[in-house]
Amino acid sequence: MKLYGYFRSSAAFRVRIAFNLKGVESETALVNLQTGDQFSDAFRAVNPQGRVPALTLDDGTVLVQSMAIMEYLDETIPDPPLLPKGAVARARVRGLANVIACDIHPLNNLAVLNYLTGEMKVGEESKLRWYRHWVAEGLSAMEALVAGSAETGRFCHGDAPGLADICLVPQVFNAQRFDCDLGGCPTLMRVFDACMALDAFDAAQPGRQPEAASVG
Amino acid sequence: MKLYGYFRSSAAFRVRIAFNLKGVESETALVNLQTGDQFSDAFRAVNPQGRVPALTLDDGTVLVQSMAIMEYLDETIPDPPLLPKGAVARARVRGLANVIACDIHPLNNLAVLNYLTGEMKVGEESKLRWYRHWVAEGLSAMEALVAGSAETGRFCHGDAPGLADICLVPQVFNAQRFDCDLGGCPTLMRVFDACMALDAFDAAQPGRQPEAASVG
Secondary structure (H helix, E strand, O other), X not given: OEEEEOOOOHHHHHHHHHHHHHOOOOEEEEOOOOOOHHHOHHHHHHOOOOOOOEEEOOXXXXXXXXXXXXXXHHHHOOOOOOOOOOHHHHHHHHHHHHHHHHHOXXXXXXXXXXXXXXXXXXXXXXXXXXXXXXXXXXXXXXXXXXXXXXXXXXXXXXXXXXXXXXXXXXXHHHHHHOOOOOOOOHHHHHHHHHXXXXXXXXXXXXXXXXXXXXXX | OEEEEOOOOHHHHHHHHHHHHHOOOOEEEEOOOOOOHHHOHHHHHHOOOOOOOEEEXXXXXXXXXXXXXXXXXXXXXXXXXXXXXXXXXXXXXXXXXXXXXXXXXXXHOHHHHHHHHOOOOOOHHHHHHHHHHHHHHHHHHHHHHHXXXXXXXXXXXXXXXXXXXXXXXXXXXXXXXXXXXXXXXXXXXXXXXXXXXXXXXXXXXHHHOOHHHHHO
């Protein structure tokens, strides 16, 4: 397997954590989003969407979209599981994960921020307000969902890390990079700290990727 | 089960299709997004995120996020399946579904369009360009993914409708409402037509919901 990613991509960061939790190594390929590698013919041939992550399997099949890739990993490498047992519990974890994957991250990724400042000529201050608005909206809702639930444990669901935590950590990293106020999310930040105490999360963080020093 | 939705919500539309395909009826509750029902204390008590769809189970448990709700339906009512057999095939379908659920729809939903015109004071023309940009980007990538694959059949994956088709149809409805040019997506439009020939899709469309006449 070969994972196409970039140190600062939140979606690639998710998949790095998932691989680490599974204890599986994959070859990695750098797609430098700052210099436009994602738009190259070579990468478009891998993923026509021009986005990371993408995962090529040993037979050449390409999987796209971080959430789909992680579900694949969970189906093919079941231990340790990224989703709990039981359909209701699984729906809870997928729901929490998707508050980030569908309602926060898509609004704040590099392509969107570039469109705002490029095509739309939005100023830096207005772009930052946009960024912080969607983080605040999404994470405060997620905080309400976890703070009010007996299912929440050391992690978003119980005492083992899973798909919701995997989405949370890169989102928090990103939010901190844009100086978002996370004071209203004490439960999420407690979970974030519990995650970062684990090697699987720590080793996946942007600053620990080989390209961080050279292209950062 | 009770499904909180709104006729024009693409995410609620997805779940309506899924229920129809499963042949299961659910009680429905209208959350009028145009008049702000989603921000009411009553609805926030159901879903702190203030978004539809939300599904309450008979024991009172609330499930949020359309993709999580549909995975729940598929796990608890396996026939007919929304996902194919085999981890690679499932990853393909989830990947296609998420091109829409994570990269198109989040940028074009009502909350985002309202932020652009309200907070950001973006003009109508600029808002439409934004809308059409993300539709064009996302659907052209999805077209490349389906047009180039032997797995594509009458529907996005093989000859039975599934999760990718369920996401595609509401997105096309939405795109047509905003006069997007879909001429570059012949495969997707062929699949769209095949879907709309099925009662499960047709009956779920916005115009066939009871509230369409009164609040449209």
